[in-house]
Amino acid sequence: MVKCSICKNEGHSATTCDGQFVTEWTEKLTAFWIHGYNNSAENDEAVKHWIQNQRFKLPLVNRLWNNLIRSPVFRQKQWWKIQRSQVIRERFAETRFIFQKPNSVAEFKQRIFHYVRPAEPEIDMARVEIELEEEHAARARQQQQADQERRDAVMARQLQQRERDAADPNAVVRRNLRREFDRANEAQDRAQAQAIQALKSTAKSDSIQAQMDPLETDYFINADCPICMEPQTPGNTIALDCRHTCCVICLKRTLKPTIKNCCPSCRDPITKVRFKPDITPENFNIISTHIHSLA
Structure with missing residues (x-):
């Protein structure tokens, strides 16, 4: 209330x-x-x-x-x-x-x-209303004068252009060619930008899901992380679709939103991040927050 x-x-x-x-x-x-x-x-x-x-x-x-x-x-x-x-x-x-x-x-x-x-x-x-009308009329005259000056400037530039064209018969051809060239460059730039955008959209990683496995699930666990070569412990071990493992920090650095994420060991696409209940709360928060940011 x-x-x-x-x-x-x-x-x-x-x-x-x-x-x-x-x-x-x-x-x-x-x-x-x-x-x-x-x-x-x-x-x-x-x-x-x-x-x-x-x-x-x-x-x-x-x-x-x-x-x-x-x-x-x-x-x-x-x-x-x-x-x-x-x-x-x-x-x-x-x-x-x-x-x-x-x-x-x-x-x-x-x-x-x-x-x-x-x-x-x-x-x-x-008296104030008379002054307001006079002030409004003065502003209108100033605006009309400014508009006329702009029109005169445009006409003067056009006249100068006609005089240059008359003095040089090839000037019109060169100007038209330059315009066509500029339009072609603009079209090429737009096409490149669209291609880059399309490439980014296709290269963007698919949605990655998080999955908690039972403690008895078998992973391909190495003694050391294949990325940083530091020892792996149950509290910081993350597995992928292929059951290869790495540490939480390395996986966070590996997963990017604009590329096809692959396993660092076998290069299989990553669509799922797996972990066991013995992962530490800190590491769970790190990887879950990062996966959510990739969506």
Whole structure:
């Protein structure tokens, strides 16, 4: 069951908490932030005292900030339109306050502590909308100019190419031959890559199974491991399909995921790794983990 880290109630998370505490402080912060909305010196002092003395966590900050930016008074004033322009939103204290969400509790406290609410309305949305339209038109003109410059550059290169072709009748033939050569090289590279991939897929080892045999099972046990020539003991001996044996560490180094694994003694394909109950737990974990990684 989900438990809210703000109100400590179950059934919802902090991102959706609408408890009394969140509702109350959303209202107080809105009155502290927006000029002309239930402003009072008592509320301002209460907010700053709360910021300085209360300990809280980031989920509460995120929830309060989301409530502020979704508050009815914020939507009514249509300040969300200013978010499109960094230049305009940085001009006003109220929009500077809200449009950059605090990333930490300390940043949230600093934002509240240093905020100075304007003494009079400073945002004229009619004028702001005109500025936004002018800014949008300016960006559109810049984009059109950049597009035209790119088109002019392409046309200039094409014109230069035509002039070179006219001066050298064989230039077109050479260019076409070069293109054909490049296409042939690309096709050859793709074919080689596909062949290598196909070779890897066919050369990849089949799935290797692990099998525990009874203690009385006969293996072709040598005194020494045929790979490292170190003595073999019951606790580190591994057998293959052909019943030839080697030590655990050598078999781990021998088994590869991209080759046909074969017995180091008789070269028979390896499809099964066999061991007895007297193998040590450490060696069992080593070989079983490695076999699982080859699948």
